[in-house]
Amino acid sequence: MLSIVSCKKDSKPNYQYMPNMYESLGYETYGEYNVFGETGQEAQLPAPGSIPRGWMPYDYENSTTGYQLAKDSLKNPIRYTKANQESGKELYNIYCAICHGEKGDGKGTLVKREKILGVPSYDDIGRAITQGSIYHVMYYGINSMGSYASQTSEHERWQIVQYVQKLKADLEGKTPRVDTGVALSTEVVKVSNETTEENHDNAHH
């Protein structure tokens, strides 16, 4: 049996019994089909103007003025609870810590290995980040940093904002904000975690 198996070429898939039970009739994710136009790519962007469930418009434009406006006026709609902070930490360690470092000091693995340089610490006084600017930069990206809108949902980004603010407070030696008391009934964001919306402006590459 060994000899038979070893004859099999690893760069080609194996034979199948009854392929019509293996292969999907419907279009498979990432498949290639004639019906999808020139490239045949199943992975398509949503039709222009379509809105994922739970999606909220983001009104700040991707420019220096938009950044300044978000920095001054945009506020985090979620409550600063322990649970949100924990989720934020988990997400931060996946998406941000690789460059910004687990403490937010700008010394992540990629920076230590000199792959990506110039990552600022969160307590950098020249930038003086706020909750609005943190969210804005995650949404659009800035300079060398790309947009993270395609990898995270709105709710998740705000959880990360909370955690980044906690890290900033830790670096500055202040106490991080924690909301206590009864939940407000007018909580703004009720975005489900299931949908990761596409950022139409940035994610189509």
Add this chain to the structure above:
Amino acid sequence: MKQVKYRNSASKILLLGTVFLFSLLNPVLAQEETATPEAVATEAAAAGGDVTKGEALFKSLCAACHKRYKKMTGPALFGVTERRDTEWLYSWIKNSSAMIASGDADAIAIYEEYNKTAMNSFPQLTNTDIDNILAYVMVPKAAPKTPVGTASTAVSPDSGSGVSTNLILLALGLIFLMLVGVLFLVNRTLRNFAAANNIELPEEEHRKPIWQSFVENQFLILVTAIFVLLASGYFVYGYFMQVGVDQGYQPIQPIHYSHKIHAGDNKIECKYCHSSARVSKHSGIPSLNVCMNCHKSISEVAEETATEDYSKAFYDKEIQKLYKAVGWDEGSQSYTGDTEPVKWVRIHNLPDFAYFNHSQHVSVAGVECQKCHGPVEEMEVMYQHAPLTMGWCINCHRETNVKVEGNEYYAKIHEELSKKYGVDKLTAAQMGGLECGKCHY
């Protein structure tokens, strides 16, 4: 794979050639190389800055947007003190937007040239700090190092050992041949000797051939037939059982993406790129904008990344493939909008009649990616680690306890079921993980 090795060997020959050429020029080069750093040091001292302090500052503050010899988000900074006077630079670095607001012509020109990208202000920097940075920035580009010493030492023992094993094999073969010859000669001499001394050698008596006695023995025939049938049955069964199993499948991908470099050496989280594994059925193939999150800054690999099998030139070419697909123009640091899909070859593919959901396993059960996908962080070329058969799935469901901690959804059902089965911890199977309808529908 083969192509790669071929390319690599060609580049090795080239490298050897250049190494040989350079070894001839070595004395001349060595002198030059020792001369340049001194010259640099004096030059920097004349400019009045500490290069090492400047390097540290540059790497922590400026390198996000500036490189010394290459345009990035901002301009290449080598030669900046020749383009602008120092006072202008001091105020620009400390607060660039104030300068633009004040109507400085140069400031507005550069702001317009770089698509109105605002440079951060650095009020924390003193004039001495800026001098240090400028000194570092003005260090001329070092000539690319030719790995003279390392290459020659690395290659020669390699080829040497190859030759010696072959030689040893050849010598052994010769000795063996000689021994056979000697035995033959000894036999002949002894026979001659016997003939000369009139000694009669015993004649070999004629015996019935063994196959004939085998054929005549019916019991043996029966036993052999049974054995042959069983053995061939075993092999045929083995062959049929591996049909449809793609364990070890390792196709050649359109871009040589090394999981070893990304997940292993650089320790990037799996879910950074495969973000949909957290929240959906599929662990998606990352779209190219995710690649560009890092590769906007990383346009070539470091010297240390190159291995024996894959050279730096090879990896750099793969990054260029990414730029072509995503339509990134390195010269202008912008997207051209001219994209083409990368046709990755799917490796892990469950048949249509089996349902599998990534988020259920990754987020709810907290299963490590490596449990099913194997040591991905060590794979230079990705392959299928697990057989992905039903038996394999079921086995894990029987052995794995359900992760109930911090999951209220499971609290009540866990309590009831663990009472029913009389166990402390429920396995996935006891929770219904073996029911047909859970995976087949």
